Amino acid sequence: MQVNSQPAFFKQGPKPFSLLLIYGSLSLVLLLVDMRWQVLQPVRRAVSYALYPIEWLATEPLSVAHRVGDFFVTQTALQQENRRLQDERLLANAQLLRMQQLQMENQQLKALAATPAASRGNGILAEVLYNDRDPFAAKLVVDRGDMAGVKPGQVVIDALGVVGQITRVQPLSAEVTLISHKNQPVPVQVVRNGLRAVLFGLGRENPLEVRFAPLNSDIRADDVLVTSGIDGTYPAGLPVAKVARVDRNAGSAFARIACEPAADLDKHRFFLILNEQRVMPAPPEPEPEAGARAGKGRRSRRGAD
Structure with a gap:
C-alpha cells in the first residue's frame, strides 16, 4: 500500500511554537546581555541614525501644521493684546490730560482765592x-x-x-x-x-x-x-x-x-x-452865568424897593 507524501519543497520547517520559544529565548538572552554589558548600544545608535530621516518625514507635516496653527493663534493674540494696550494708553493719556487740566484749574482757583477781594468775601x-x-x-x-x-x-x-x-x-x-x-x-x-x-x-x-x-x-x-x-x-x-x-x-x-x-x-x-461798587457823590451844580447873576440882583433890589 502506497502512502501519499508531500514533495520536498513543500516540507515545513520548525513548528511555530518552536520558533516562538527559540526567538523568545534569544531575545531574553540579548536583553540580559545588553543590560549587563551594553553590547547593543552601537547597533541601537546606528539604527537610530538610519531611521531618523524616516521619522522626520513622518513627523514634519504634523509639526508644520502645529507651527502654522500656533503662528495664527499667536498673531491673533498679539493683535488683541496690542489693541488692548492701545486702548489703555489712550485712556491713560485722557486721564493724564484731565488731571493736568484739573491741576491748572486748582492753581487758578487758589490764585483767585488769594486775591484781596476774595479774601474779604467781596x-x-x-x-x-x-x-x-x-x-x-x-x-x-x-x-x-x-x-x-x-x-x-x-x-x-x-x-x-x-x-x-x-x-x-x-x-x-x-x-x-x-x-x-x-x-x-x-x-x-x-x-x-x-x-x-x-x-x-x-x-x-x-x-x-x-x-x-x-x-x-x-x-x-x-x-x-x-x-x-x-x-x-x-x-x-x-x-x-x-x-x-x-x-x-x-x-x-x-x-x-x-x-x-x-x-x-x-x-x-x-x-x-x-461786589465792590463805589457810591460817587453827585456832581456840583453849575454856577449861574454873570448876566443871570446880575439880573437876579436887579430883581432882588426891585423887590426891596
Whole structure:
C-alpha cells in the first residue's frame, strides 16, 4: 500500500511554537546581555541614525501644521493684546490730560482765592460758559446771573488783573465785555508817576492802546497801568496793562502807546466778579452865568424897593 507524501519543497520547517520559544529565548538572552554589558548600544545608535530621516518625514507635516496653527493663534493674540494696550494708553493719556487740566484749574482757583477781594468775601466766582456768538467781539458769557446777585457794571478780574465788566445780565448767566473789546474805555493811572490816562481796546487779538496822551507825556515802556478809580466803576489800584511800546511822531498830536493786558483774557475758565461798587457823590451844580447873576440882583433890589 502506497502512502501519499508531500514533495520536498513543500516540507515545513520548525513548528511555530518552536520558533516562538527559540526567538523568545534569544531575545531574553540579548536583553540580559545588553543590560549587563551594553553590547547593543552601537547597533541601537546606528539604527537610530538610519531611521531618523524616516521619522522626520513622518513627523514634519504634523509639526508644520502645529507651527502654522500656533503662528495664527499667536498673531491673533498679539493683535488683541496690542489693541488692548492701545486702548489703555489712550485712556491713560485722557486721564493724564484731565488731571493736568484739573491741576491748572486748582492753581487758578487758589490764585483767585488769594486775591484781596476774595479774601474779604467781596467776589462771586464765575465759570466761563462760552464766547460771544460774534467771533470778533471780545465778550464772554459766564454762569452767574441776576439770581446770584450779579449786576451790570460789576468788574470782572482774574488773579493777575482786570478782565472786563458785566454789561448784560440774565437770570442764570451774564455777559462780560473784555477790556480788549473795541473802544472799551478804562481809566488808568501810571504806577511810576501817578499820571492819569484812558486805556481803550482795539478788538480781540489786538493790543490795548492809551489814547489822547500828549507827545511829552511821561509814559515809558514797561510802565504798569492800574485803575485810577475816577469813574466809579473800577476800584482803584487794580492791575490793567503794561506798556509795550511808545511811538512819538512829530506829525501827530498824540503819542501812540500800545499796551499788553495784565490778565489772561482768553486762557482761564474761572473769574471773580467783584461786589465792590463805589457810591460817587453827585456832581456840583453849575454856577449861574454873570448876566443871570446880575439880573437876579436887579430883581432882588426891585423887590426891596
